[in-house]
Amino acid sequence: SQQGEEDPQALSIQEGENATMNCSYKTSINNLQWYRQNSGRGLVHLILIRSNEREKHSGRLRVTLDTSKKSSSLLITASRAADTASYFCATRSGGSNYKLTFGKGTLLTVNP
């Protein structure tokens, strides 16, 4: 069954604006990760946040995690045209299970 659900499904903004994407999940997790996928390519890992963390930063990325609401958000500040891609959240349930469950993704378009 679907673990992660991103919201919105698609987002179109102008260069320089901030982009916020949300992810909800259903079961308890060990960590939550965000990945980026350029059209027709493989995914690239962006950032990982553990279940005992509430916020994490990496460059222009800011991720928050609310385990009580089973949700996470990814904020990209000062967006660039090169940020245009699909963004997926993925959850790992923990233990000896290293599998990730991916959401449907948010398609971000940054217009120059």
Add this chain to the structure above:
Amino acid sequence: EADIYQTPRYLVIGTGKKITLECSQTMGHDKMYWYQQDPGMELHLIHYSYGVNSTEKGDLSSESTVSRIRTEHFPLTLESARPSHTSQYLCASSDMHEQFFGPGTRLTVL
């Protein structure tokens, strides 16, 4: 340079053909995965391996099979391809948490 490779990148074949999608990684990772992804959709795990001679089916049922005879190599085979197998196939590997993905193979079965 440590990386993960997939060949071919694109494959168009006729129904009934046997195909093997290759995946190799030079990072020494024990864990490897195969995902199937339709355009604009989420990734579905179809096979994974946590080490040599260890393979498991993923969350999405697939008619494909995999093998893991060497740490660096994780090929996927379809014995008799059908149009319903048309999709993008992504291979990944990991050490602990973060997964590293290959560029994918886009398969079209006519």
